[in-house]
Amino acid sequence: MRLIFHRIGERRYAIRVQRPGLPDHLMSPCPGYDPLAPHDLLHLVVEAQLGITNGIFGQLAAGGGTGTFHRVSDATVPPRVAARARRRAIKLGKKLRRKGREDSLQSERATYICWYEWLARSAEPERRKQAMAMRDGANHIRSIAPREEMRCLHDALTRVCRHLDELSWHWSLLSVDESITIRWPDLAVLAQHSGLQDNAPAAAERATL
Secondary structure (H helix, E strand, O other): OEEEEEEEEOOEEEEEEEOOOOOOEEEOOOOOOOOOOOHHHHHHHHHHHHOOOOOHHHHHHOOOOOOOOEEOOOOOOOHHHHHHHHHHHHHHHHHHHHHOHHHHHHHHHHHHHHHHHHHHOOOOHHHHHHHHHHHHHHHHHHHHOOHHHHHHHHHHHHHHHHHHHHHHHHHHOOOOOOEEEEEOOOOOEEEOOOOOHHHOOOHHHHHOO
């Protein structure tokens, strides 16, 4: 599965989902724009590194739409065929959302903590200041989350932060109307803002994660 994170405005972004054998799906605009890493980019990294199989992106990979992504119309598909496909997709999506409820909640908890930790570990004073404002929320989540969930999150934090470093670097250099394409679940950057390839972090380093 490929995810195209597209900067569509000064503070707006969209995600296009491309899956073999399935029509493209789109969410535009997406909530949670951030110049360092938009909210759903955080979810992408967290779910991949923690192995959350039925969260947002696991549901998308399984053919769902999570209730927020919508089929991109294709004029080459007859209307009746498209309508039947939409009905099947809606039914599957509802099933996957029920199945993935707990994984989606885990993803939200983990994403908040990882965002906090990534900012707190930064060398940039402004990012550490932002983390300080999130500390109480992160501590509260840790206090209510299942112990095993927090243990797995702790083990994955270094990997999560390294991937966020890389993807944030790509994302933060995009201008309006530019995009990056990321593969799920290995988080490889397949297409990017022109001129970045020669300076991008080595694929060999990413392969060791």
